[in-house]
Every structure is written in structure tokens, then in C-alpha cells.
Amino acid sequence: MKKNRLFENIIHGIFLILGLITIGCVLLITVYLVISGIPAIREIGIIDFLFGKKWASTAEEPAFGILPFILTSVYGTAGAIVIGVPIGFMTAVYLSKAAHPKVRTVIEAAVNLLAGIPSVVYGLVGMLVLVPGIRKLFNIPDGASLFAAIIVLAIMILPSIIKVSITALDAVPKEYEDASLALGATPTETFFRVSVPTAKSGIAAAVVLGVGRAIGEAMAVMMVSGNVPNMPSLFQSVRFLTTAVASEMAYSSGLQQQALFSIALVLFLFIMLINAALNFFLKGNKEG
Amino acid sequence: MLKGKLSGKRKAYITAMRTAMLVSTVLTAALVLFLVIYVLIKGIPNISWELISTKPSYLSDKIGILPDIMNTVYIVLATLVIVLPLGAGAAVYLTEYAKNKKLVGMIEYAAETLSGIPSIIYGLVGMLFFCQFLNMETSLLAGALTLVIMNLPTVMRTTQESLKTVPQSYRDGAFGLGAGKWRVIRTVVLPGCVDGIITGCILSVGRILGESAALLFTAGFAHALNGIIDGLTSPGATLTVALYVYAKEQGEFGVAFAIAAILMILTLLINLSATLVGRYFAKRRNV
Amino acid sequence: MSDIMTAKELCLWYGSSQALKNVSISIPEKSITALIGPSGCGKSTFLKTLNRMNDLIPEVKITGEVSYKGVNIFDSSVDVCELRREVGMVFQKPNPFPMSIYDNIAYGPRTHGVKSKAKLDEIVERALRDAAIWDEVKDRLKKNALGLSGGQQQRLCIARALAAEPQVLLMDEPTSALDPISTSRIEELALQLKEKYTIIIVTHNMQQAVRISDNTAFFLLGELVEFGETEKLFSQPKEKRTEDYITGRFG
Numbered sequence: 001m002k003k004n005r006l007f008e009n010i011i012h013g014i015f016l017i018l019g020l021i022t023i024g025c026v027l028l029i030t031v032y033l034v035i036s037g038i039p040a041i042r043e044i045g046i047i048d049f050l051f052g053k054k055w056a057s058t059a060e061e062p063a064f065g066i067l068p069f070i071l072t073s074v075y076g077t078a079g080a081i082v083i084g085v086p087i088g089f090m091t092a093v094y095l096s097k098a099a100h101p102k103v104r105t106v107i108e109a110a111v112n113l114l115a116g117i118p119s120v121v122y123g124l125v126g127m128l129v130l131v132p133g134i135r136k137l138f139n140i141p142d143g144a145s146l147f148a149a150i151i152v153l154a155i156m157i158l159p160s161i162i163k164v165s166i167t168a169l170d171a172v173p174k175e176y177e178d179a180s181l182a183l184g185a186t187p188t189e190t191f192f193r194v195s196v197p198t199a200k201s202g203i204a205a206a207v208v209l210g211v212g213r214a215i216g217e218a219m220a221v222m223m224v225s226g227n228v229p230n231m232p233s234l235f236q237s238v239r240f241l242t243t244a245v246a247s248e249m250a251y252s253s254g255l256q257q258q259a260l261f262s263i264a265l266v267l268f269l270f271i272m273l274i275n276a277a278l279n280f281f282l283k284g285n286k287e288g
Numbered sequence: 289m290l291k292g293k294l295s296g297k298r299k300a301y302i303t304a305m306r307t308a309m310l311v312s313t314v315l316t317a318a319l320v321l322f323l324v325i326y327v328l329i330k331g332i333p334n335i336s337w338e339l340i341s342t343k344p345s346y347l348s349d350k351i352g353i354l355p356d357i358m359n360t361v362y363i364v365l366a367t368l369v370i371v372l373p374l375g376a377g378a379a380v381y382l383t384e385y386a387k388n389k390k391l392v393g394m395i396e397y398a399a400e401t402l403s404g405i406p407s408i409i410y411g412l413v414g415m416l417f418f419c420q421f422l423n424m425e426t427s428l429l430a431g432a433l434t435l436v437i438m439n440l441p442t443v444m445r446t447t448q449e450s451l452k453t454v455p456q457s458y459r460d461g462a463f464g465l466g467a468g469k470w471r472v473i474r475t476v477v478l479p480g481c482v483d484g485i486i487t488g489c490i491l492s493v494g495r496i497l498g499e500s501a502a503l504l505f506t507a508g509f510a511h512a513l514n515g516i517i518d519g520l521t522s523p524g525a526t527l528t529v530a531l532y533v534y535a536k537e538q539g540e541f542g543v544a545f546a547i548a549a550i551l552m553i554l555t556l557l558i559n560l561s562a563t564l565v566g567r568y569f570a571k572r573r574n575v
Numbered sequence: 576m577s578d579i580m581t582a583k584e585l586c587l588w589y590g591s592s593q594a595l596k597n598v599s600i601s602i603p604e605k606s607i608t609a610l611i612g613p614s615g616c617g618k619s620t621f622l623k624t625l626n627r628m629n630d631l632i633p634e635v636k637i638t639g640e641v642s643y644k645g646v647n648i649f650d651s652s653v654d655v656c657e658l659r660r661e662v663g664m665v666f667q668k669p670n671p672f673p674m675s676i677y678d679n680i681a682y683g684p685r686t687h688g689v690k691s692k693a694k695l696d697e698i699v700e701r702a703l704r705d706a707a708i709w710d711e712v713k714d715r716l717k718k719n720a721l722g723l724s725g726g727q728q729q730r731l732c733i734a735r736a737l738a739a740e741p742q743v744l745l746m747d748e749p750t751s752a753l754d755p756i757s758t759s760r761i762e763e764l765a766l767q768l769k770e771k772y773t774i775i776i777v778t779h780n781m782q783q784a785v786r787i788s789d790n791t792a793f794f795l796l797g798e799l800v801e802f803g804e805t806e807k808l809f810s811q812p813k814e815k816r817t818e819d820y821i822t823g824r825f826g
Contacts, residue, residue: 004468011470015385018377022398022444025437029405032413090312098309107313109563110320116555117323118498120531121548125323127535128330158316175670179732182628183683183739184660186294188302193686198673216406218501223536242408242501249412249505264412268405275404279397290646290653290661295688 030268037265040064040258049262055229055239057248057256064259066244066266072232073241073270076146076221077214080153084214085207087154088161092206095162096169097191108166115159123223126152131224138235144226146238152220157210164209168202169195205281212274215267218242241267324552331549334542340550343513351534351543355513359428359524362516363507364496366432367439368489374436375443376485382444383451384473399441407502410434414506426523431507435496442495443488450484451477453573483569490565494558497551500528509533527551579604579743579773580625580662585639587620587629594620596797597639602743602790607765607774609788609805611781613820617797618777622745625775626662627655643743660687663741667748669728671720671735676712679720679731683739698738705771706734707764726757730764737772744768746776750783762787781821785809793817 041049044064052065091111095104127144130151135143172195180190196203218240226237227247239247245260245267252260294302342352378395386392414434415426424430454477462472508523511530525533527547535544578601587595595617602608610618623629624641627648641648648658660683671679680699681689689695699716703709708730712723720731729749736744746765750758765774765787778784784791785805792802793814801808801817812818 008469012385015377015381018374019381019386019391019395021374021378022395022402022440025440026398026401028417029409029413029437032416033409036416086308087312087315090309091316094309094313098306099313107317109559110317112559112562113324113555114316114320116494116498116559118500118528118531118551118555120498120500120528120535121323121327121551124531124535124541124544124548125326128541129326155319158319162316173670175666175668176672178628178631179664179666179670179672179735180682180686181631182626182659182664182666183686183735184656184658185682185686186298186302186656188305189298189686192305193682194672212404216404216408218406218408219532223532242406245408245412246501246504249415261412264409268409271404271406271409272401275401278404279400290643290648290657294654294656297688298686 033261033265033268036258036261038262040255040262041265043255044259044262049259050266053231055244057252057259062256064255066241066259066263068229068231069239069241069244069263070266072146072225072238073215073267075232076149076153076225076238076240077211079146079150080157080214081207081210083150084154084157084210085161088158088206088210089165089203091158092162092165092169092203093191093196096166097195098187111159111162114155115163119156119217119220120223122152122156123220126220126224134235140235142226142237144224144237145235146225146232147234149221149225149238149240152224153214153217156217156220157213160209160213161206164206165199165203168199168206171202172198201281205278208274208278208281212271212278215270215274216242218246222246241270324556327545327548327552331545331547331552334546335549339543339546344511351540353527353530353543353547355511356525356527356530356547358513359507359519360497360526362519362524363428363432363435363503363526364493365516366429366520367435367496368492370432371436371439371443371492372485372489375440375488376447376481378440378444379447379451379481379484380473380477383448384469384477399444402437403441407438407499410438411502411505414502419506424521426506426508427521428507428524429520431503431526432520434502434506435499438499438502439488439492439495442491443485446488446491447481447484450481450487450569454480483565483572486565487562487569490558490562494555494562497526497554497558498528500526500532503529504532577604578602579644580775581642582621582624583640583642585621585624585641586637587617587624588636589632590634594797595624598797598799600792600799600802602773602775604773605769605771606789607769607776607787609784609791610775610777610794611779611784611791611820612794612800614779616794618792618794619747620797621794622747622775622777625743625745626659626664628659628664630655660739661741662743662745663736663739664745665729665732665736665747665749668752669725669732671723671728671731673719673721675717676720676723676731677716679735680738683735687739702734702738703731705737705768706730707760707767708734724757726753726760729753729757729761733761733764733768737768741772743773743775746774748777748779751779758783781809793820795820 049064049066051067052063053067054063054065055068056063095107126148130148131143134148176194176198177190180194221240222243227239227243228237229239230236232238241263244263249260339353340357341354343355344351382392382395414430418424418430418433419426458476459472462476503526509525509529510523511525514522531544531547534540580602582598582600585595585598598621610622612618629635677699680702681695684695684698703712708727711727723731750761768774788805791805791808793800795816801812801814809821812821
């Protein structure tokens with residue numbers, strides 16, 4: 001009997017360890033980013049680092065200001081949200097409320113496919129279709145720009161926005177919609193004046209998720225944004241927080257490499273903030 | 289009096305909203321269609337037996353992607369072998385053992401956090417921890433371990449969801465027969481979560497195939513052809529990383545599109561199998 | 576008293592199963608008509624046909640005619656939104672929107688184009704007063720309606736229906752989810768409302784039908800078995816099946 005008990009305890013212990021692995025991973029990532037990210041910030045000075053407008057990591061007198069990256073990431077994400085959210089939201093309302101079930105199945109499969117396409121494939125198509133297209137359309141010397149990145153990001157966040165919004169809209173009780181129809185509202189009025197307000201925290205969560213996706217994307221953006229550390233401007237080559245890390249890591253060393261870790265730390269803080277917001281909206285959804 | 293039609297304003301609102309919904313949906317669908325067709329048309333003509341069966345050679349100035357294909361296979365296998373037991377185990381702990389609500393909340397919050405972290409950060413930490421601290425150097429194994437952390441939440445969540453569908457009465461029945469906890473888990477609980485593990489497996493394969501940023505600094509971008517043991521301990525590019533290198537660094541767009549087409553076809557197959565498996569399990573559960 | 580709604584040989588199918596069989600009935604204005612019968616007898620289906628809420632269910636086929644003030648409501652020139660404004664509905668389960676009390680009541684008028692704040696304030700107050708809930712909620716009009724008790728929610732839903740200024744109010748077992756006290760308040764309310772509105776109420780509760788209705792219609796298996804003054808129907812039913820039902824032999 002005693003032996004049996006011991007055996008059960010061991011098994012319990014093993015599962016406990018497995019359960020704790022996720023927490024361990026989060027701690028590992030946090031600790032590594034903080035430890036490796038702090039030194040450069042100390043050396044450069046937090047103000048100069050965060051608000052410095054010039055990044056010249058390999059110059060004779062190197063400058064490590066990441067304001068261009070921060071602003072590019074913020075503008076790029078905002079741009080993607082401005083374009084992607086209305087399209088995704090409207091598609092979600094249509095699929096959840098108005099579409100014929102067969103249409104819904106087909107388009108949902110398409111949206112899932114969009115979510116599954118590797119980011120380098122987006123980058124490749126962006127490089128060869130979008131970038132030359134922008135160059136010709138706006139008559140600028142190089143189409144690899146913030147604008148190109150915004151378009152690619154807007155497309156890449158569509159699946160998250162659509163899928164999470166659909167889940168929220170599907171959960172709206174039919175009674176609410178019936179009541180609205182019985183008051184003489186048309187179906188379309190009902191979707192937008194009753195169903196959407198009811199699902200608003202879920203839809204907010206979808207938007208926040210989209211923000212997270214957009215700000216964290218590296219490869220596709222790297223392939224279409226030109227990758228020059230300019231202050232952001234719509235039709236100029238720019239560098240994001242993610243691409244700043246990715247583009248120099250392979251050949252960096254010393255303070256330059258440490259500064260890259262610091263950039264990753266800044267990006268991580270952004271993501272943690274977004275996670276907290278996401279949690280807030282999802283919790284609000286459960287209670288409301 | 290019933291024939292008073294909708295006022296002009298209402299009509300305009302309804303028309304505007306319906307149009308916006310339709311245009312958005314058509315745009316989304318057209319986008320997917322364009323991407324798939326464009327990539328396949330540009331890529332398939334570039335796929336040749338020679339391309340997929342040889343390794344690149346500077347001497348004959350030819351490109352072959354066999355090493356990249358093999359690396360992808362190795363890294364998928366290595367990641368799955370590690371992540372499936374870990375993720376499923378964590379899910380079993382959460383649904384079967386954990387009593388402390390706070391701990392469960394923390395674990396779930398940690399999993400959510402993990403799924404929100406961008407892959408470039410995984411790549412960086414993977415490089416620092418696996419390659420440098422654990423001295424694995426840049427290798428497929430270091431890449432696979434990085435991907436394990438990335439895919440842990442996915443496997444955990446799908447397993448958890450399928451465990452929730454195992455009726456409590458099954459467990460009670462087994463306990464009632466005097467079975468120990470482990471025996472109940474092994475005979476009643478684990479068989480019930482097979483579908484969750486398979487779904488998690490399919491989703492993970494999709495993510496691994498599509499991943500690039502996390503692999504750049506952990507698995508590297510070599511094109512050497514190795515067996516699985518040598519392969520895991522040496523650096524190597526997966527198909528996605530190879531696509532990036534060929535397109536961005538070498539301007540070999542033909543090869544890049546060939547790889548893109550292969551990835552597109554694999555994505556289609558993975559989505560299809562996820563749907564079919566999902567339907568199959570849903571049906572089996574309802575019977 | 577003139578008749579406000581009339582059904583003539585109304586039949587309704589869900590797919591291949593027939594839910595209403597040749598129902599003909601005339602509902603008198605400014606009175607309460609109760610629809611009774613066992614579950615699945617078609618009374619709710621009939622009620623929902625009167626404001627065409629059945630249109631929302633796929634594979635519904637309707638023949639026959641229902642007229643409202645002499646107009647056939649199935650006529651292609653009839654605007655279903657206008658019909659539903661004239662023929663309001665209160666549901667079995669209280670279903671206020673997850674918005675403020677004020678926005679709930681203002682939803683109907685706003686939908687039909689009322690924008691002026693003063694006008695809306697007036698409509699909201701009148702509807703809440705008519706539904707006998709004004710005193711309970713006047714200090715918290717901006718609070719979420721889901722914070723009200725079940726009985727209050729149902730009266731709020733009645734007020735919401737009244738705010739659209741209907742002529743007819745359809746009630747689908749409006750008290751079945753409520754406690755006895757809330758139920759009696761709704762019944763009192765119904766009796767007050769019949770001075771201005773025509774009420775058609777589906778109920779499972781025969782005492783309720785006796786207490787509040789002027790006329791009663793008894794449905795069985797999709798057929799209208801008997802229709803007449805409530806007192807007469809319950810004291811001297813003409814049909815054997817009605818008698819069996821009201822004496823509790825089945826149902």
C-alpha cells in the first residue's frame with residue numbers, strides 16, 4: 001500500500017513539473033530579456049536610448065537611439081489596424097450574421113488559410129507585387145516603405161480579427177436579436193445596433209490581438225520595409241523594433257549586440273502591455 | 289398604413305452597411321484567392337525533380353533544396369517528440385491534478401503570455417539560452433527546443449479542450465472500481481485526449497513549417513545535407529528560412545517561389561486535415 | 576367592438592410538418608385574447624405569425640391570410656418593419672438589451688427615426704409610466720438594464736414594446752419565467768393596458784387566462800378548436816376536447 005502511495009506521489013510530482021513548465025518558460029524569457037537588456041540601456045542612458053533619433057550602430061561614433069524603431073512600430077501597427085480592423089470587422093459581422101451557412105464555411109476556410117500562410121510567403125509576394133506596385137503608383141524611387149509594411153500587416157492581422165470577432169458575435173443571445181426585430185428594426189440594423197454592441201468586448205479583444213500580431217511580426221515586414229533606420233514616414237524605408245533586432249543580430253557584438261537585446265526588451269514590454277489589455281477585455285466579456 | 293416604406297435615411301444606412309459587409313468579405317476572399325493562385329502560378333513551374341532532390345553546389349552553380357526539406361522534417365519531428373508529451377502532460381496536470389485555483393490561473397496566464405510573444409523574441413532568447421548558455425551552438429536542436437516553447441500553449445490548449453469532453457462519470461466509475469489515480473488517467477483520461485493531441489500536433493506542424501524569425505539565430509541557415517543525428521547537432525535552414533535567404537539575400541526569386549508554392553500546398557493540406565480531423569472527432573463525440 | 580386582426584384559413588408548415596391547420600379567428604380591438612392549449616399545439620406559432628417573426632425561420636411555408644386593419648400582412652407591399660412597429664411583442668424570457676434602461680426604451684423610437692432628445696425623453700417616460708415601472712427606475716435610467724430583477728426586466732420589455740407606439744401587443748407566455756408576485760403585477764398591467772392596446776397573450780396557465788382575458792382561443796395539434804368569451808369557454812365549452820383540456824384530463 002505504502003509503495004503504491006509513493007508511486008502515485010511520484011506521478012503527481014511529474015505532472016506538477018510538466019504543469020509548471022509554462023511558468024518556467026515565461027520566467028526564463030523575462031529574466032533573460034531583462035538581464036541581457038539592461039546593460040546597454042545603462043551604458044547608453046535610458047533617455048538617449050528611448051528618445052534618441054539616430055541609430056548608427058556601426059559608425060565610428062556609434063549612436064543608439066531607438067525612437068525611429070518605436071515610432072515605426074507604433075505607426076505601422078496603427079496603420080495596419082486602421083486598414084485591417086474595418087475590413088475584418090465587417091467580414092466577421094457578415095459571416096456571423098448574414099451569410100448563408102455554405103458561404104460562411106467556404107470563407108472561414110479561406111480565412112484559416114490566410115492565418116496559416118507563412119510570413120515569409122507574405123514577404124515574398126509583398127516584395128514582388130506590392131513594393132513595385134507602390135513604386136509605380138506613387139512614383140517614388142523605392143516602394144519598400146512603411147506603407148508597404150502597413151498593407152502586409154493589415155492583411156496578416158485579418159484572420160485574428162475575423163476569427164475572434166466571429167466567436168464574440170456568435171455568442172450574442174438570439175433573444176436580443178429577436179427583440180430588436182420585433183420592435184421593427186431590419187436585420188442589418190439589428191446586427192449593428194444590438195449584436196455588435198453586445199459583442200463589443202470580444203471585438204475589442206480581437207483588435208488588441210491584432211495589435212499584438214502586428215507589432216510582433218518581423219520577417220514579412222523585413223522583406224518589404226526597406227530596413228533603413230529613418231524616422232517613420234509613409235513612403236520611406238523604415239525599420240521596426242522587430243526588424244532592428246533581426247537585421248543586425250547575425251553580425252553584431254559588444255555594445256551593439258547588447259543594444260539589440262535592449263530593443264527586444266522594449267518590444268517585450270509592449271507585448272506585455274498588450275497582453276494585459278487582452279486579458280482585461282476577455283475577462284470583461286465573460287462577466288458581461 | 290403598413291405600406292409606409294422605410295424612410296430614406298434608414299434605407300441609406302442599411303444599404304451602406306450591407307455594402308460595407310459585402311465589399312469587405314469579397315475583398316478578404318479575393319485576397320486569399322489571389323495569394324494562393326499567384327504563389328502557385330509563380331512557383332510550380334520552378335519546382336523540378338532536380339531542385340528537390342539535390343543540394344546546392346557552388347561548383348556547378350545550381351540550387352537544390354533537399355537539405356532544407358530534410359532540415360524541415362528533422363525539426364518538425366524533434367519539436368513534436370518533445371512538445372507533445374510536455375504539452376499534454378501540462379494539460380493533464382491542469383484538468384486532473386491541480387486543486388489550487390491560483391496556480392491553475394497562473395499556469396493558464398503563462399500559457400496565454402507565451403502565445404502572445406513574438407517569434408523574434410523566442411529566437412533571441414533561444415539563442416541566448418540554448419545556443420550560448422547550454423552550449424548547443426547554432427543547431428537544429430536548439431531551433432527545435434525554441435519551437436517547443438512556442439508550441440507548448442497550443443498543444444496544452446487543444447489537449448485541455450479534449451479532456452474537458454471526457455465525462456466526469458467515466459473517472460468516477462474507474463475510481464469507484466478502486467483504481468488508483470494514475471491508472472484512471474492512463475486508462476480513462478489519456479485515451480480521451482488523443483483527439484486533442486492530434487489536433488495540437490497538426491496545428492503545431494503548421495506553425496513550425498511557417499516559422500522563420502525564431503529559427504534565424506537558433507538553427508541558422510546552412511544548406512548541408514545530413515542524417516537526422518548529424519542534422520540535429522549542426523546548423524541548417526528550414527524551407528521558410530531558405531525562402532527568406534534566397535529571396536532577400538541572394539535574389540533567387542525562382543527558387544523562393546518554388547519553396548513558397550511548396551509551403552502553400554503544405555498549408556492547404558494542413559488546414560484540410562485539421563478540418564477533416566475536427567469533423568471526424570466531433571462526429572465521433574456526438575454518436 | 577371592431578376586429579383589429581383577422582386570420583383566414585391560415586396554414587403553416589415547418590418543412591414538411593404542419594404546425595397550423597386552417598386557423599380562422601377574429602381578434603377584437605382593445606381587449607385581451609388568451610391563446611391556450613398544450614405544448615406544441617401551435618399557439619406560439621400562431622402568435623409569431625401575427626407579426627411575421629416566423630419569417631426568420633428557414634423553410635417556413637404559409638398559406639391563407641392574416642389581415643391587420645383590413646390589410647393582408649403577407650402582401651408583398653407590406654413593410655414588415657412597419658408591421659412589427661404596429662404589432663409589438665413581449666417574449667417568454669425577459670430579454671432587455673445589455674444597455675442602459677433609457678437606451679432600451681429608446682431603441683424602438685430611435686430605430687424609427689426619432690432623434691430629438693426632448694421627444695425621446697418624453698417617450699421613455701410615458702412608456703415606463705404605462706408599464707408601471709417608472710417609479711422604480713426613474714433614478715437609474717442610465718444604469719444597465721440587466722441589473723433589474725426578472726419581473727422588472729419583463730415590465731421593462733413591455734415598456735420597450737410600448738415605446739414603439741404599437742396598436743397590438745403580442746405576449747408569449749410573459750410570466751412563465753417569473754415569481755408569483757411579479758406575475759400578478761404583469762397581469763394587473765395587462766388589464767390597465769387593454770384600455771389603449773389590443774393584447775394577445777399565450778399562456779400555459781389557465782387561471783391566468785380566466786383572470787385577465789376577455790376572449791380565449793383553445794388550440795390543439797395546430798387546430799383552433801374553440802374560440803369565444805372566456806367565461807363561456809371555461810364554464811360551458813362547446814367542444815368535448817376543450818372540456819377535456821380545461822378540466823385537466825390531458826395537457
